[in-house]
Amino acid sequence: MEPIPVVRFEPPAVRVVDQSLLPAEERWIELRTLEQLEEAIRSLRVRGAPLLGVCGATGVAIAAGVDASDAGIRSAAERVGRVRPTAVELESGARACAEAILGLPEGERAGAAWRFCGEYLARRQEEDRRLAEQGVPVLRPGAVLTHCNTGSLATAGLGTALGVIRLAFARGMVERCYVTETRPLLQGARLTMWELERSGIPAVLLPDTAAAALLASGAVSTVITGADRIARNGDTANKVGTLQLALAAARFGVPFVIAAPRSTFDPACPAGSAIPIEQRESSEVGGWGACRWTVPGAAAFNPAFDVTPADLIAAFVTEQGVIRPPFEVTVPAFLEQSREGAPA
Known part of the structure; x- marks a missing residue:
């Protein structure tokens, strides 16, 4: 029994199934900017508390490719965590990714953030089992x-x-x-x-x-x-x-x-x-x-x-x-x- 694929990491972007179109159409959309990710979360193209945790981490990874400074990472984590306030995992996923990379040299942060996202997703899938x-x-x-x-x-x-x-x-x-x-x-x-x-x-x-x-x-x-x-x-x-x-x-x-x-x-x-x-x-x-x-x-x-x-x-x-x-x-x-x- 395997999960239905709904998210793929393709740095510097993430691809997700657009849930707003189901069941009529199964379409994958590419999100390359924090603005695109925020819109996808707000419009429920992606949704569900655990998946929003993955998305929170992904937002930090996307942002790290643009501004990997301490201020840039922290700002991105706070920003994506506020998009939908009720689900705790959106905020905690973003925060966890930020904390995982802030101790690294700036040039290594984006790559480390995407690795974190992959590990986060694998852990989530094992938790589901x-x-x-x-x-x-x-x-x-x-x-x-x-x-x-x-x-x-x-x-x-x-x-x-x-x-x-x-x-x-x-x-x-x-x-x-x-x-x-x-x-x-x-x-x-x-x-x-x-x-x-x-x-x-x-x-x-x-x-x-x-x-x-x-x-x-x-x-x-x-x-x-x-x-x-x-x-x-x-x-x-x-x-x-x-x-x-x-x-x-x-x-x-x-x-x-x-x-x-x-x-x-x-x-x-x-x-x-x-x-x-x-x-x-x-x-x-x-x-x-x-x-x-x-x-x-x-x-x-x-x-x-x-x-x-x-x-x-x-x-x-x-x-x-x-x-x-x-x-x-x-x-x-x-x-x-x-x-x-x-x-x-």
């Missing part, structure tokens, strides 16, 4: 429900939640995967369904608004999603709509599981109330592309993420093991034991 192994025993046999996209398109590896699902299906534990559309940008309908089809896993698409009814029906054995930032107390930010899934799962007695690497945990964040939530344009809610289905100029509430309180979560699956409640005790203990403040 270990995370999937940890996660399979956590799932109840039967059908699973997932939200947004957590596969290769989100991590450049097997995926987090979707990686667990893929391995569990291969071992006969998952019979089908239910997928929310994930409004308003349809990452579930466009991206997760595309990945499941390529993986040969039976998939059923549903509107976000039908998720509670599905859970009430008893058809789902486990809900499993990814995460963009996990606070020290276990509160978790993920794609908007995750909170309502967790609430419905709790009401109907279905375990709600988060699958995320260690790097998604933010030791400096005490609780969900401290997680910055990205607010996106109203135009994303009122239509798709040139097709508009509401009145011109309609205002919209369009947060990219919401925060699920820790008491709604049954377990965190990481590449280093499974964390269970009480999270106010077990998450800090996990962070202390792993001692991996940021990817390096």
Whole structure:
């Protein structure tokens, strides 16, 4: 079982699959400047917390080819880390790459940064494999429900939640995967369904608004999603709509599981109330592309993420093991034991 290729390093550029065009078109785009990378992140041509960590490191590598001074490297790391504020790995990936090369002579920094990116990606892919192994025993046999996209398109590896699902299906534990559309940008309908089809896993698409009814029906054995930032107390930010899934799962007695690497945990964040939530344009809610289905100029509430309180979560699956409640005790203990403040 191999990852779907989504990123290639070709110094001084990086090539990525343009996720905004899937599933209609599989197009690779070349990013040569920090401005191009920022636009690709902001417009969700590349997305997914772990893959954004790779992109953060790549931004520093691109910038080092233009200005390898201490000030230039630090400025690039800070700049790319701010493009999307909720996902902790974008900032930590950029910072880790900068820290890895700042002690080197300026003439060696760009090459070292690109090597760091390759090593970072290889480590991410290995983390996905270990995370999937940890996660399979956590799932109840039967059908699973997932939200947004957590596969290769989100991590450049097997995926987090979707990686667990893929391995569990291969071992006969998952019979089908239910997928929310994930409004308003349809990452579930466009991206997760595309990945499941390529993986040969039976998939059923549903509107976000039908998720509670599905859970009430008893058809789902486990809900499993990814995460963009996990606070020290276990509160978790993920794609908007995750909170309502967790609430419905709790009401109907279905375990709600988060699958995320260690790097998604933010030791400096005490609780969900401290997680910055990205607010996106109203135009994303009122239509798709040139097709508009509401009145011109309609205002919209369009947060990219919401925060699920820790008491709604049954377990965190990481590449280093499974964390269970009480999270106010077990998450800090996990962070202390792993001692991996940021990817390096």
